[in-house]
Amino acid sequence: MSSSNNSWSSSQDDNENFKLLRKSKESxxxxxxxxxxxxxxxxxxxxxxxxxxxxxxxxxxxRVAAQGFLVGAMTMGAIYSMYNDYIRNPRQE
Incomplete structure (x- = not known):
């Protein structure tokens, strides 16, 4: 009575790993x-x-040091994203 929907497969795990790698490359x-x-x-x-x-x-x-590092990394990520969107590859309207 095992359902095929509940079974674990390595392809699901690979998809999650690929998603994580792709997201890490994007930001x-x-x-x-x-x-x-x-x-x-x-x-x-x-x-x-x-x-x-x-x-x-x-x-x-x-706690303050860890939070400061995370906020700094998020700020640098936002600046990097804005640089890519508006300076490096501006949209032509």
């Missing part, structure tokens, strides 16, 4: 922002035991 700053955020969090966790700060202050600094 490369989103994966860069995510990687930077994870790197900041990993660095913050690593430094957690080596610092004399209170835990709450350290976590606030980590």
């Amino acid at each position: 490369p700053f989103i994966p860069i922002g995510m990687a930077g955020c994870l790197a900041i969090v990993a660095l913050g966790i690593h430094k957690l035991h080596k610092t004399d700060q209170k835990m709450s202050v350290h976590l606030i600094h980590m």
Whole structure:
């Protein structure tokens, strides 16, 4: 009584991987922002035991740094997109 709609196939997985790669090529700053955020969090966790700060202050600094990196990456992505749309390949109307 197994349904063919619920079965897993590698073609579905490949399609998702291709979609992710295609989206990453279209806007490369989103994966860069995510990687930077994870790197900041990993660095913050690593430094957690080596610092004399209170835990709450350290976590606030980590959060602000990670959010700042993500906002910067999103801003750079928007600027890159505007450059491609309006300067590099302007539309002829």
